Amino acid sequence: MAEKMIVIDTSKCTACRGCQTACKQWNNLSAEQTECKGSYENPPNLSYNTYTRIRFNEVENGGEISWFFGQHRCLHCADAGCMKACPVPSAITRDAKGAVVINQALCTGCKYCVFGCPFDVPRYDGANAEGFGVDKAFKCTLCFDRQEMGMQPACTKTCPTGALYFTDKGKLEGIRASAKDRGLTVYDGESLSTNVVFLLEDKAGQYGLPPKPAIPTATFLWRTVMKPVGVIAFLAGAVGLLAHYVTVGPKDADDGGGAAPPSSSPGEGGEY
C-alpha cells in the first residue's frame, strides 16, 4: 500500500477555514468557546476538540501588510516524536499509508506525547477548565477511517481552492520540482519526513512551523539514549557487585577470628 500525503499549498490558501469545519464535522467534534485576539484566527489553539485550525499571521513590511495563512495540524511524521514518547505498546501507531494515530482505547492519559511532539500538536482531554475530560490524548488521524473506505481526508475533500490536496507520497519529488519553478519551498519536516507537506511562499516561521524541525533533544535523550544506558548500567552494577563478592569477598567480621559469637551464624546476612 503506497504511502499517502496531504500537500498544503500556502499560495492558494484563502483562510476560509473550510478545513477546520470539515474536520469538526467528520470527527464529530463540538464547537468551543472562541476568543477575539484582534484577528480572524479562531479557535485560539488546537484542543482535544480541534484537530486543525488556520493560523493568521499578519506581518508589516515597509508599510505593507502581508498575511500568512498556515495550517496548524498533525504532520504525521515518519519518525514521530509522539510515538517515541508513548510508553504504551500500540497506543500510537503509524499505518502503511503514513497516518500516525492515537488509539484512545489504549491511551492511558500520561501526556508524554504532548511534550514529545516538535509541532505542538497532541492535546490532552482532562485539563479543560470545567474539570471534565476522558483522560486521553487526541489529534488529527489523517482521516485513516475515511481512507479505509476509499475516501480522501475531510480537509482535502472540502478545500475549495486546491490549497489542500491528497496524493501519493511518491509524487513528492515531482511536486518539489514544480514548486521550485513557482518559487515555493517544500517543507517536509526534514529528517522527520512528514506525510503532510507544506509549499511555502516565505520562511517556515511565518506559518508557525519550526524552522529546524526535530524531535526535542530532551525527548530524544529520554527515550532513545537513557533506556539502553539505564539497562546497561543496571547490569554492569549487578555484575560488578557479584564480581566484588567473588573476588575481594565480603567484609566478614568473623573471618579468621577465633572469637565468633554463637549468634553469628544463623542471624547474619552472609549466610542468607
Add this chain to the structure above:
Amino acid sequence: MSHHLLKRFSPRERLVHWIHMITFIFLTLTGLGLYAKSFFGLTGLFGGVDVSRVIHHWAGVLFIGTTVVIFMQWIKDITAPGDDTVVTVIKGYFDQSFKPAPPGKFNAGQKMAGWAALILGLFMAGTGLAMWFPFQLGKGLQQWMYFLHNLGFIVFIGFIMLHAYLGTWGVPGTWRAMTRGTVTKSWAEKNHSKWDGEEA
C-alpha cells in the same frame, strides 16, 4: 547470648527505613512499567496501567515523607565529624588488609549515603511532581523533567544496589541491624570500632 549484641537502631528508626524501602521497590516496579513500551508488562503486576499510576503517585508522596523523616532521624550521625573519608572507606572494601581510620556509628560512606538518599529523594520528588502536573512549567522545561526523572532514577538505583549489597552479602552481620535492630560486638569492632553502642 544477648551480651554479645549491641543496639544499633530503634524500632521506630527501623520502621521508617522499612517503609522507605518498600515504597522504593513499589516506585521502581510501577515506574518502569510507566516508563517505556518494553517494560509495560510490569504494570500487570499491579492490575494494570491505571492502578500502577495511582500507586506510583501516592507511593511517591509517602516516599517524599520518609525521605525527610529518615534524614532527620539520623542527621546527628550523618553530620558527625569522622577521621575516615569516602576514599579510604572505598579502599577498605577493595583491600581487606587496609585499615581506614576507625569510624564512629556511621563511616564516611554511610554518611554520604545519607546525603545521597536526601538529595536524590528530593530530586525525584521535584521532577516527579512536575510529571504529575505537567502543564505548570511550560513545554520546553517540562520535556527536560521527564529526562531528569529518568536520569535521577538510574543514579538512584545504582546507589541502592550498592547500599543493598553492603547491607547484606557485602558486609555480613549488617542485615540484622535492619531486621532486629542489633549487631554483634565483633561486627561493631570490625566495622565501627569508635562507636560505643549500648548493649542489647
